Amino acid sequence: MFKSVVFSMLENSRAASVAMFVMLLVIAASATPVRALDVDVSEYTLDNGMKVIVIPDHRAPVVTHMVWVRVGSADEELGKSGIAHYLEHLLFKGTKRLKPGEFSKIIRLNGGEDNAFTSYDFTAYFERIATDRLELVMDLGADRFANTTFNDRDVKTELEVVKEERRSRTENNPAALLREQLNAASYTAHTYGRPVIGWMSEVETLTAADAEAFYRKYYTPSNAALVVVGDVDPEKVHELAVKYYGKLKKTAPTPERARTQEPTPIAAKRVEMSDPRTASPSIARKYLVPGVNQAPPGVSEALDLLGQVLGGGSSSYLYTELVTRQKIASQVSSWHNGDTLDGGELSISIAPAPGVDVKVAEEALDAALHKLFKEGVPEDRVERARKQLISSNVYAIDSQFRLAYIFGAAFAIGRSVEHTKQWSNRIKQVTAEQVTEAARTYLKLRNSATGVLVPAPSKAASATSN
């Protein structure tokens, strides 16, 4: 189901990128970044500083309305992990006008659907509804943005919901626990090392006062954007935006996102977990790479291609090497997520073939990578990856949600509409040499963390019990 996929993807993984989005929602097994598009985008800034981004799509009389806030879990204070996500839940608990749950009920009664998601760098709320109900949604959305009430009882009940969400999606899911541990091991200082949903030990201490303070600080119009994609006239949307969102008062100065800088990695990290609930072993590796805001020109795009070359689908390099040829793995995937405010990540995951030891699979992975880095990434692999990425980019136009997501996320991390639209042009200019250079420069073990999950205690672990 759409709702739960959005939630679980964004909460449990750093890769809240379009790459992951596409992978999980649309084409399931293969990760394909999509970013730039040949679409008409109208942009306005309201007097209170709120951005409005409108993309017409007249194929059906429906509209997707999203409110993006430039705040995510990586902006949380020490000891308050999970507050951004908890607050997102609380924005469904009513305002001065609406009772708890009434927002979603009105959307449903009008034939629409709504939900929200939180990630490291942003929080977003969306509704999909018939175009003639857009004004209603804008009215309700603006109300929620400014007038959410924090009733003690509802706030406490919702914390139980969030804790249960963490239990069911993380604690009861060894693969999610491994991702969380791997992520924590990857970062030393930066808050990207904390889970979006928060550590349980901190989540259970969150209060209504924490949530309200976070809301007052970050939910100010100059820290947000309205993104509307659908069967609309941009001028008309602009007028409605002025009418509903334009009246929102600045509640705080635009918050600075002065996050700490992750020290240059100097050691290969590793986490090893054994869990009786796991049926078969898996290996996950994450390399810290520069994000789109830090990377030298072309590097983020070279890494997009590299992620696709390595593990984007069954024709990818690692898949053909490890699954098809060596039969050491039953599944391999890889993706790059550089669409972040701070650093990016290139991730690889492997399921060893039945009977193959994780150690053997990991050595085969390292050997395959070593070979590729030594010989250089072949021209034809880069060309194929380029075609795949660009086609996928074109397909994004088919989805209102994806379009809104792409431009909303770009806003949240401080990239312009134009930069976002030009992504495929930049992809076209990357050479195979640049992809090889990016691989050699960034995919060093000292930039990486490797996570291993095995069904029973491993040999090493059994030495001192698990």
Added chain:
Amino acid sequence: MFKSVVFSMLENSRAASVAMFVMLLVIAASATPVRALDVDVSEYTLDNGMKVIVIPDHRAPVVTHMVWVRVGSADEELGKSGIAHYLEHLLFKGTKRLKPGEFSKIIRLNGGEDNAFTSYDFTAYFERIATDRLELVMDLGADRFANTTFNDRDVKTELEVVKEERRSRTENNPAALLREQLNAASYTAHTYGRPVIGWMSEVETLTAADAEAFYRKYYTPSNAALVVVGDVDPEKVHELAVKYYGKLKKTAPTPERARTQEPTPIAAKRVEMSDPRTASPSIARKYLVPGVNQAPPGVSEALDLLGQVLGGGSSSYLYTELVTRQKIASQVSSWHNGDTLDGGELSISIAPAPGVDVKVAEEALDAALHKLFKEGVPEDRVERARKQLISSNVYAIDSQFRLAYIFGAAFAIGRSVEHTKQWSNRIKQVTAEQVTEAARTYLKLRNSATGVLVPAPSKAASATSN
């Protein structure tokens, strides 16, 4: 030299415990916790909330004066790592009365010596001087506690000093870098995972305003203790304390030390570093264990004994197994540090014998531990460890610095004088079964992080270069 040892020990390692202190300063290679003592301790609380602890020692006409503040690096805000230690430096840069450096100059001109140190849970300033100069030191100490000035130029210059200190003690020291990486990998949420001296990326952003705010918040009399050990009359010290420290105004409410709780560890962690500046490989392991404030009765003491049994000196279990018998290691040591506000640690370090692969040494370690856990810790080993710990405890009486440190650190982590004095009585009651039980319960790989430092890129690392 005394001064620099105190600094480097406390900044670069979590183990700012008396155990580490003894190991580094007094008996060099063997780690022996000392904690409780048959000494007369007088305790007072001044009207402003400041504690005064006095221990007479009439063997020589000298006195050790220490001011302990209940704040350390683990109390720092996100992105401000290093501020506690930086502030400690700034407390030597002058007050309304004294020019930068004048404090130490006066102490020296009066035949004394002075310094300070910062750790995770506390910051302390000390002077050793002839007893007849105690009043002078108390006058200056109280002035510094309340009236330090933050002159922009001096503050900036001192930041360069701190950065250079980090460069020389950490960046240029692969073993220190490994300890830092291991520590970071050990913790997911708790600030014990950050280095006391701070991450360079954060240290270089610290400002005078940061330091002054930290000073105003934490350097309030009810958050501090004066500890005086030496040729003094407690009543006379109390009078002087009232005269000098008693006049200090409360500048802030006693700060809460509401730190985040580390989630229960679920994965074995590992960091692997190669560094051309390293001559021979080394292995360090750290298990997270409950600290003295969290452990069930007797457990912290059982872990004290376990640390000593495992690697306290050349008669210890791991030393005899790995160095003497198997000749797999050239050095082994182990120590427990539970004297912390939050969680404790049991650490083991091994230098593989020349020509022995780190992998082989690590497997031998795990096998030796497994054997001990399976067979149980022998009675005679526990008895020997107990005697060693208790003798060492008695020796502490010989050092004014150590006595002041023991009771000052206990104050900082919220333990009473009486609890501290009774440590050896608690050690006497621990059974071999309890030591075995503690080993089996807490020394699980999933509670551990292992760090490996090798001179050249390891085989695995060379697969994708270092």
